[in-house]
Amino acid sequence: PHQHRFQTECRLDNLNAQEPSERIESEAGFTEYWDQNDDQFQCAGVALLRHTIQRRGLLLPSYSNAPRLFYVVQGMYICLFSRILYISISKGIQGAVLPGCPNTYQSPLQFGNRRTQQRIEDSHQKLRPIREGDILAVPEGVAQWIYNDGENQLVLVGFYDTLNEENQLDQNPRDFYLAGNPQEQSEQRSQRSRGQSRRGEQDNTGNNVFGGFDRRSLVESLNIREDLVDKIQSQREDQRGNIVNVQDDLQLIAPGREDDEEREDRQQEGRRENGIEETFCTQRLKYNADDPQLADFYNPRAGRVTTLNSYVFPILERLQLSVVRGFLHKNALVGPYYNLNSNSVIYGLRGNAKVQVVDDNGDNVYDGQLREGQALVVPQNYVVLKRAENEGFEWVSIKTNDNAITNQLAGRLSVIQALPVDVLQNAFNIDENDAFQLKNNRNEAGVFSPSESQSQRRRD
Amino acid sequence: PHQHRFQTECRLDNLNAQEPSERIESEAGFTEYWDQNDDQFQCAGVALLRHTIQRRGLLLPSYSNAPRLFYVVQGMYICLFSRILYISISKGIQGAVLPGCPNTYQSPLQFGNRRTQQRIEDSHQKLRPIREGDILAVPEGVAQWIYNDGENQLVLVGFYDTLNEENQLDQNPRDFYLAGNPQEQSEQRSQRSRGQSRRGEQDNTGNNVFGGFDRRSLVESLNIREDLVDKIQSQREDQRGNIVNVQDDLQLIAPGREDDEEREDRQQEGRRENGIEETFCTQRLKYNADDPQLADFYNPRAGRVTTLNSYVFPILERLQLSVVRGFLHKNALVGPYYNLNSNSVIYGLRGNAKVQVVDDNGDNVYDGQLREGQALVVPQNYVVLKRAENEGFEWVSIKTNDNAITNQLAGRLSVIQALPVDVLQNAFNIDENDAFQLKNNRNEAGVFSPSESQSQRRRD
Amino acid sequence: PHQHRFQTECRLDNLNAQEPSERIESEAGFTEYWDQNDDQFQCAGVALLRHTIQRRGLLLPSYSNAPRLFYVVQGMYICLFSRILYISISKGIQGAVLPGCPNTYQSPLQFGNRRTQQRIEDSHQKLRPIREGDILAVPEGVAQWIYNDGENQLVLVGFYDTLNEENQLDQNPRDFYLAGNPQEQSEQRSQRSRGQSRRGEQDNTGNNVFGGFDRRSLVESLNIREDLVDKIQSQREDQRGNIVNVQDDLQLIAPGREDDEEREDRQQEGRRENGIEETFCTQRLKYNADDPQLADFYNPRAGRVTTLNSYVFPILERLQLSVVRGFLHKNALVGPYYNLNSNSVIYGLRGNAKVQVVDDNGDNVYDGQLREGQALVVPQNYVVLKRAENEGFEWVSIKTNDNAITNQLAGRLSVIQALPVDVLQNAFNIDENDAFQLKNNRNEAGVFSPSESQSQRRRD
Structure with a gap:
């Protein structure tokens, strides 16, 4: 396809949760x-x-x-x-x-x-x-x-x-x-x-x-x-x-x-063999993102997150978009994390969360609520942290890449856990013990429970 | 490849057929x-x-x-x-x-x-x-x-x-x-x-x-x-x-x-097996679009339309362009239709047509002639209708997508025919009989003859 | 992925070799x-x-x-x-x-x-x-x-x-x-x-x-x-x-x-079969461009040029970049040539070269030195010629296409050698003998030695 051309400089030093105008x-x-x-x-x-x-x-x-x-x-x-x-x-x-x-x-x-x-x-x-x-x-x-x-x-x-x-x-x-x-x-x-x-x-x-x-x-x-x-x-x-x-x-x-859903799946499976035109005409245009069984991250004490990308829902390859559906219990957290290769729009479906977003200069560009019916843009690579308030929080995010990837900055599978302790120690100018704590104290992945007690800390 | 960046807002509320300047x-x-x-x-x-x-x-x-x-x-x-x-x-x-x-x-x-x-x-x-x-x-x-x-x-x-x-x-x-x-x-x-x-x-x-x-x-x-x-x-x-x-x-x-042409085809067939470099050096750079046997839509009472996309002419995948070659008899029609995923430039080769183009607001942005030697831009999704004048009309269109798709709004294979009668009825606020006529009265596809009599109407 | 949008008109009628600011x-x-x-x-x-x-x-x-x-x-x-x-x-x-x-x-x-x-x-x-x-x-x-x-x-x-x-x-x-x-x-x-x-x-x-x-x-x-x-x-x-x-x-x-390097190669070879995730996590992120054995053009009297594109170094497909590493002996030449499908930045690593760049109007937009530590942008299709000075010249170029292609305007494999003598003759308004000399006098490819004597000229 063709190329695009839109002028813009992204001046994003002050985000806000938005409602329809x-x-x-x-x-x-x-x-x-x-x-x-x-x-x-x-x-x-x-x-x-x-x-x-x-x-x-x-x-x-x-x-x-x-x-x-x-x-x-x-x-x-x-x-x-x-x-x-x-x-x-x-x-x-x-x-x-x-x-x-x-x-x-x-x-x-x-x-x-x-x-x-x-x-x-x-x-x-x-x-x-x-x-x-x-x-x-x-x-x-x-x-x-x-x-x-x-x-x-x-x-x-x-x-x-x-x-x-x-x-x-x-x-x-x-x-x-x-x-x-x-x-x-x-x-x-x-x-x-x-x-x-x-x-x-x-x-x-x-x-x-x-x-x-x-x-x-x-x-x-x-x-x-x-x-x-x-x-x-x-x-x-x-x-x-x-x-x-x-x-x-x-x-x-x-x-x-x-x-x-199931029938469609089976049909599609069967039809796939019949060639291009058949596939185009029978491609699936609908996918239910709420099904708990689809969760990619699941933590009974915290919530769950489901990602639909083009591997799961092939039409998204054509649209070059991904979808994330999230559920957080009261006081549970997601993040800090960033979107590696996409922008994101978070739309609040139910409840309320406190959300913070930080830019490349370490400046806070958003620190506030995100409620049901509001939308918040999170630019590529900006770091975001959500904590559900009293009623919990549900959201759906649209990401502008058909294989959108997030990078965690806390917990298992995070960038921090992938760095050597020696590097953490010298980078943050902390001692070895602190580097260990930073790397290992949060041993959950993706969705964090609110009150993991200090006694539960584990190191490996 | 790299990305592009051109500022433009497309202000296209008034098109015109253009000649060289x-x-x-x-x-x-x-x-x-x-x-x-x-x-x-x-x-x-x-x-x-x-x-x-x-x-x-x-x-x-x-x-x-x-x-x-x-x-x-x-x-x-x-x-x-x-x-x-x-x-x-x-x-x-x-x-x-x-x-x-x-x-x-x-x-x-x-x-x-x-x-x-x-x-x-x-x-x-x-x-x-x-x-x-x-x-x-x-x-x-x-x-x-x-x-x-x-x-x-x-x-x-x-x-x-x-x-x-x-x-x-x-x-x-x-x-x-x-x-x-x-x-x-x-x-x-x-x-x-x-x-x-x-x-x-x-x-x-x-x-x-x-x-x-x-x-x-x-x-x-x-x-x-x-x-x-x-x-x-x-x-x-x-x-x-x-x-x-x-x-x-x-x-x-x-x-x-x-x-x-035929020889090239055969040669290319044979050479394809020899790997990447061979294919690059022997790829076909020429294709004759006028051959009546290549017509994708053919109606002896109306004319014919041939589409070259990257399935037919593989170098177009690299160029990310498609070509359409059309022939219309006197008073025959094409459209209304729109280009689903591309812009288009229509160049008049012979004769003369009356062309209308409509934008997303239902406004007419072009209503005039398109003659031999003139070029008319039709933006993506804008709806166009051509009727050949006395000498008939021939044209070639370049479309900015290597698999450019058109969507018809009349005739067989049109969006209208793909909608349920009940939906047409309520959408247009008409009765069932009228919805039937709207859906089925034009039973040709793509290229319409000028004077299909009312008696020829068919319903299924 | 998503699209980009940057306003710019490339006004490149005066390039310059730049140092950090x-x-x-x-x-x-x-x-x-x-x-x-x-x-x-x-x-x-x-x-x-x-x-x-x-x-x-x-x-x-x-x-x-x-x-x-x-x-x-x-x-x-x-x-x-x-x-x-x-x-x-x-x-x-x-x-x-x-x-x-x-x-x-x-x-x-x-x-x-x-x-x-x-x-x-x-x-x-x-x-x-x-x-x-x-x-x-x-x-x-x-x-x-x-x-x-x-x-x-x-x-x-x-x-x-x-x-x-x-x-x-x-x-x-x-x-x-x-x-x-x-x-x-x-x-x-x-x-x-x-x-x-x-x-x-x-x-x-x-x-x-x-x-x-x-x-x-x-x-x-x-x-x-x-x-x-x-x-x-x-x-x-x-x-x-x-x-x-x-x-x-x-x-x-x-x-x-x-x-x-060798071990990585072997490992990668072996791991390739294990599927997508394995490949992503084990992809090679490093490649040594200096190894003389990798040279794509090699001329003992002139120097060598090595190209890393996505065929050689697969991660470059994702980055959509190529790298060229070049070594020129004293007075040896590269070019004139142009980048067919990419922009290029040449960074001087050692020594000194005289570089000329020409635009689509035949105007010289750069005629000067390029020294160690300086960077020069060469826009797509602009024609460039480099001649190493006394100490020779080494450089690395980054090209904005994962399969960047150069087209030579002199020597074997050049555009000039691919044109019929009859066409050269009429295009340049010269006689047949001159067309022959133009086409065949420089019989090296890519990297030219400084003083190929007239006696060594060959015609086929």
């Missing part, structure tokens, strides 16, 4: 945007948004110039008399259209009776039932829609990898909607003020990509009636936005949810 | 340059030029910091009493020097008799006979020359992939000539005004790369006489430019033209 | 920095520094956002009565910590007797004895320390590949020190003036990455005493800098030096 309402939900012009997001090359889709809401099909990852956030928890009640399961259906791939799914038609008897089924590309903890990988230019068929709202956090080499435009993420009249962000609107005044015949059409063609061309190309073209193009008056109400529940039949 | 005359032809500083070309990372080489003209050997693709344009057509007369065949010979590869061709010497009898043959690297419709792939830094040994002028359109990761300078394309005194573009001249005043001893030498060395160094290095060095360095007075007249027809013997 | 003293040596904001280094995407480590000096462990290559410079030569006396051998020990890899080396403890008898050995990652001519490859984010256990000073030239795609910050190289209180470059200090004023609790801690955390967090994470944390964080008053004195000679045991 704009909210755009739709008929059946709303979308919140983080400030994509913020220095931290610009340097990391990531843009963030969050869709909240009401029951029976449909997020209209769209594609983007940047590869996207979506994380399906858990349903709501309620604390009652100090007990956490888990009150809802979020679920939905996702469709992504891979170019040139066959329609392998059949759905019955809702109003089949209204017309002739022949039309009883409809074929389309694969549908994916989605649930809490799912990561959805959507390559650049691939159209995706999502339908909330659950009983509660469905919340998705979306990460756009704007500096990805597959994005050949500029660092601005752009959503191209195939239908409706989605509202723009205010910033895009202002950038575009010149462009809008240019609209001639299309002056009253919607913001979807059909809206910009003249009626006759679409009549010819789609071979449909003029009044249907008018509907396809949508109208400026269409106030439904990018998340619309579905009148009657969609009669989409997707395979059972429970053993979905 | 400068023409530089040479002894045996002329070269036309498109404005490389134009926003559209800058954003797409492509620069364009067009060489017109007269009969017995030699385009001097040069290399560039950007990978290059050349398309050999057809000879002239003349319309007489509404019939198209095809009046000339364009042909020529190309040489490209691959570094470190052996001289595998022998040519007889023109003036062999003037000297001793022994010198009757000359060895050099491979020669390639070229003809209309050939794509020539020239990697960065590889020197190429072209000789017109046909009866008519030879026209080549050149595309420079300036944002390619193999270009480690900046986004300016630079031609390094090995010989002669090629004139610079006026823009380069002005950029360089400071540099020229620095010229000391070389003040009167030509613009080729030998011109900048002192005479003694070249005498020593090349081990030749001083007066020959003076000739090699050329002079400011040399007015032949970059395309020079050949005094007597070059006695270059290249293998027969007719079955050249 | 800043020197920072440490307790046991000093570090010199070249001006990283210089246009030439910015365009080439390379930053340079030079460490001079005194006997028993330890360069503190640090990692960087850019991949790094270090070359171990020879010991001192002294000219006495016109004879060169070689007076010292430079040697040392290097440790690099690969993330997640096991501690495979055991070292005895210096003060083992001071504590219990059990602690007699210490395990850590691999140690590498280093000597003159070694290239050390250090990927982004990998921590490295170096100890001078020789009798003389140890000098290393470091090249930072700041435009490498693995660097996801900006073009500024940043060293993250794990220990001590290394002084910053004055430029970084001024950039940071704002940041430093922000320091609160850490106001008195050192510049290493532990310095920016609060004491309590490190106590918890490392599970050590508060006063030990204070030592780890170092203090502003610590004046030892980044190269510190080792009190008693480090008792590190590294395998024998003599056959180290």
Whole structure:
């Protein structure tokens, strides 16, 4: 692929945990945007948004110039008399259209009776039932829609990898909607003020990509009636936005949810042998990151951390991204560590943590809370330390490398443990005994329990 | 390879079909340059030029910091009493020097008799006979020359992939000539005004790369006489430019033209087994894109489209480019579609089309003609629709990805056909019958005939 | 990996041989920095520094956002009565910590007797004895320390590949020190003036990455005493800098030096079969470039040139760099040639050369000396010619492509020899005999002897 070119000097001497800066309402939900012009997001090359889709809401099909990852956030928890009640399961259906791939799914038609008897089924590309903890990988230019068929709202956090080499435009993420009249962000609107005044015949059409063609061309190309073209193009008056109400529940039949992951795995295994095109069309676009059995670091006294990279979830090789999902108990710690070969965005899913980040000069560039719903950029090689507060802490991190590697500065498997005692001693100007303690006192790896007593210290 | 860094925000709310902005005359032809500083070309990372080489003209050997693709344009057509007369065949010979590869061709010497009898043959690297419709792939830094040994002028359109990761300078394309005194573009001249005043001893030498060395160094290095060095360095007075007249027809013997492609195929097949270096030195640099048998989309009522990507033409993997060659009958259509993972430059070869392009906001950013000899940039993900006018339309597109993928928004294999009817219905707020029509009324793929009657509509 | 984005237009109409612009003293040596904001280094995407480590000096462990290559410079030569006396051998020990890899080396403890008898050995990652001519490859984010256990000073030239795609910050190289209180470059200090004023609790801690955390967090994470944390964080008053004195000679045991290279080769060969992780952890990070047997071009009358690319030294594939090591006798020549697909930095190791560089307009952009200790950037495709002066010339070049290719413009294997005589004749407007001389008079390849007499000319 092509190369990129974005000016930036990363001036990151003061990070901050960020919340969305704009909210755009739709008929059946709303979308919140983080400030994509913020220095931290610009340097990391990531843009963030969050869709909240009401029951029976449909997020209209769209594609983007940047590869996207979506994380399906858990349903709501309620604390009652100090007990956490888990009150809802979020679920939905996702469709992504891979170019040139066959329609392998059949759905019955809702109003089949209204017309002739022949039309009883409809074929389309694969549908994916989605649930809490799912990561959805959507390559650049691939159209995706999502339908909330659950009983509660469905919340998705979306990460756009704007500096990805597959994005050949500029660092601005752009959503191209195939239908409706989605509202723009205010910033895009202002950038575009010149462009809008240019609209001639299309002056009253919607913001979807059909809206910009003249009626006759679409009549010819789609071979449909003029009044249907008018509907396809949508109208400026269409106030439904990018998340619309579905009148009657969609009669989409997707395979059972429970053993979905396993089945996909087996299918993929089998299909792999059939060659390139088959693999492209059947590649897995979804992976559940919450499953405790997938944990890479696990410490019953502290928590667990799961990493999805391209070895585990091959589509990530194309997206050049990794995902980390973490759970920390109260007062447990992660770090200090740094990302060897990637930037990172940490998104708080539940609870609260105290986070510190340090730069190459040993300066503290962040020392504060990271709460549910907030995002914090951690630049490559900057050192970070998290300690969960009273409610514990859960997070998901997106890293801008398909094989993102972290380097620990404490505990087993850390850089400190890999250095000779003699080197530690002279580097830190300490005596041998202290060098030993520094190297060996924390004998856990990756996720640290809060109160390892001094008596438990071990030296080898 | 290394990374790139070019500042740009792609402000593409108003595209236009462009013609060359400068023409530089040479002894045996002329070269036309498109404005490389134009926003559209800058954003797409492509620069364009067009060489017109007269009969017995030699385009001097040069290399560039950007990978290059050349398309050999057809000879002239003349319309007489509404019939198209095809009046000339364009042909020529190309040489490209691959570094470190052996001289595998022998040519007889023109003036062999003037000297001793022994010198009757000359060895050099491979020669390639070229003809209309050939794509020539020239990697960065590889020197190429072209000789017109046909009866008519030879026209080549050149595309420079300036944002390619193999270009480690900046986004300016630079031609390094090995010989002669090629004139610079006026823009380069002005950029360089400071540099020229620095010229000391070389003040009167030509613009080729030998011109900048002192005479003694070249005498020593090349081990030749001083007066020959003076000739090699050329002079400011040399007015032949970059395309020079050949005094007597070059006695270059290249293998027969007719079955050249097939033979190359077979040779390459056989040589592939011999390892890395063998493959590098014998890789194919030429591919004819006009052959109707290569069509990927073919519709006798509408036209055809052929795609060359790195699966078909492996050198494109190195250049990270794809080529599309299209033919449309009168009133036939292509699109709406978008390039999933690449920018694109469409160059009109013959006839005329009405083209519309739409951005992510549903705004029309181009609505106009695209004629023979014009170039139009279509940015990644922007949606485009072409309809051939009365004379039909032929074009060649260069795409900035070695496996460029397009996504159709109409017809079979389109995104629309891959979506469930229920989703279309709710997304566009139309009834089921209309959703069916939208999905199924255009049952052709890729290239659409102009007047598919309503009676031919089919639903599955 | 991710993409980069650096604005730059390469304005390279006037190169110059550069020496360090800043020197920072440490307790046991000093570090010199070249001006990283210089246009030439910015365009080439390379930053340079030079460490001079005194006997028993330890360069503190640090990692960087850019991949790094270090070359171990020879010991001192002294000219006495016109004879060169070689007076010292430079040697040392290097440790690099690969993330997640096991501690495979055991070292005895210096003060083992001071504590219990059990602690007699210490395990850590691999140690590498280093000597003159070694290239050390250090990927982004990998921590490295170096100890001078020789009798003389140890000098290393470091090249930072700041435009490498693995660097996801900006073009500024940043060293993250794990220990001590290394002084910053004055430029970084001024950039940071704002940041430093922000320091609160850490106001008195050192510049290493532990310095920016609060004491309590490190106590918890490392599970050590508060006063030990204070030592780890170092203090502003610590004046030892980044190269510190080792009190008693480090008792590190590294395998024998003599056959180290060969053994490594054999080991690597054997380990290759054990799978991915094994390969990552056991990859070779060191290669001696001075060995005459490795020469790729060798001419007893002129000198020799050795190229290390990723075929020879596989870690270079990850770093996307190549190294060239050259030796020229008095008055011998290299070039004219150009780098096909990379930028290059030439660092003078010994002696003196006259160097000329020419751009795409045939303008001379450098015509001067290149001496021991100076660095010269040669941009991609620019043509360069070197002639050794009286003492001969030795150099090491770093090229920004893991398979950097050069194209010769003189001698065997040159572009000129690959062109047909007929083409040369018409391109240069010379007669056939002159074309023959141009093509064949210099019959050496790569490295040219100074006085090849006219009588030795051969034609085929």
